[in-house]
Amino acid sequence: MECNSYIDEEVWPDDGASSIFKMLPNLPKKQGTKYYISILNQIIDPGNNGTIVDENGNVIGRNGQMWGTSTDSIREILQREHTEHNTWGAQGQNIQLVRTQLEYRMKSTADAVRTRIPQELKNIVDGLLTFKKPIFNWKKFFRNFMANAFDSLPKSTRRKESTRFAGALGHKLSKKHTILVGVDTSGSIGQKELDEFFSEIYHVWKAGANVDIVEFDTRIQNQYHYKGKTPGAVSGRGGTDFHPFVEYFNSNRGKYSLGICFTDGYASLDNLNPHGKFCWVITSDGAQNAEYPGYKICIPKIVE
Numbered sequence: 001m002e003c004n005s006y007i008d009e010e011v012w013p014d015d016g017a018s019s020i021f022k023m024l025p026n027l028p029k030k031q032g033t034k035y036y037i038s039i040l041n042q043i044i045d046p047g048n049n050g051t052i053v054d055e056n057g058n059v060i061g062r063n064g065q066m067w068g069t070s071t072d073s074i075r076e077i078l079q080r081e082h083t084e085h086n087t088w089g090a091q092g093q094n095i096q097l098v099r100t101q102l103e104y105r106m107k108s109t110a111d112a113v114r115t116r117i118p119q120e121l122k123n124i125v126d127g128l129l130t131f132k133k134p135i136f137n138w139k140k141f142f143r144n145f146m147a148n149a150f151d152s153l154p155k156s157t158r159r160k161e162s163t164r165f166a167g168a169l170g171h172k173l174s175k176k177h178t179i180l181v182g183v184d185t186s187g188s189i190g191q192k193e194l195d196e197f198f199s200e201i202y203h204v205w206k207a208g209a210n211v212d213i214v215e216f217d218t219r220i221q222n223q224y225h226y227k228g229k230t231p232g233a234v235s236g237r238g239g240t241d242f243h244p245f246v247e248y249f250n251s252n253r254g255k256y257s258l259g260i261c262f263t264d265g266y267a268s269l270d271n272l273n274p275h276g277k278f279c280w281v282i283t284s285d286g287a288q289n290a291e292y293p294g295y296k297i298c299i300p301k302i303v304e
Contacts, residue, residue, distance in 0.1 A: 005029040015198035134203035182245040185236030186217040197262040240267035
């Protein structure tokens with residue numbers, strides 16, 4: 001019902017949620033899951049002498065006279081949906097199942113009508129369609145490097161009173177890593193591998209890191225600050241040489257708390273000596289058994 005409340009009625013899927021909205025045309029839109037559950041629970045088991053009210057005490061309707069619609073027919077819809085899906089009152093391990101079903105509904109519905117849905121729902125759908133789930137727990141990984149260089153971002157907090165003004169909010173420092181990410185753009189890297197790279201880079205960025213990207217093949221081709229968007233095209237497509245990127249990281253080690261190299265690993269590893277914390281992320285079809293100087297993460301192969 002929450003998903004339906006964000007899209008046009010003419011593109012509603014043929015299901016119970018759409019039927020209830022059509023039977024109750026004055027039911028408020030964009031109210032959230034908890035709001036609609038409260039209303040539906042009252043329809044199933046009406047109280048307050050048959051009056052349907054929201055959490056603020058506003059009268060939504062009356063039992064048997066809800067905008068000219070009998071609540072018996074609504075109960076039939078709820079019973080049918082309950083029998084088919086059995087997700088009401090989900091707890092514990094079922095919560096993830098419900099969340100997955102909700103994401104699938106948003107993805108399948110909004111993907112078909114992307115140009116006709118509001119921006120707030122489109123942003124959610126774009127996130128579901130663009131990036132896969134992370135292969136690695138980057139937040140946990142970064143906690144191992146909290147003693148290294150980071151940016152301090154001041155934030156207001158009620159837990160700490162201001163030392164200058166009595167009763168005012170205090171400040172705390174939020175630590176944020178600055179990470180150098182190298183992306184192998186040689187000819188051996190195809191679009192599939194680039195998609196894997198930037199999906200993981202997105203999750204690195206979402207974990208709370210400042211990310212500077214260096215695209216390289218036999219030399220450094222392009223440098224830019226990552227802002228959560230995948231570039232339309234990459235530079236390079238020649239051979240592969242890790243030395244220019246590692247040397248760039250070594251010469252700027254005071255600026256970055258961690259270096260990450262996304263590659264297939266098919267290049268010489270001789271005389272590579274990263275000065276500091278360094279991590280290699282190897283593609284699912286890359287040289288995952290090679291000995292890399294630093295920490296190694298392998299993207300798993302997906303059996304289709």
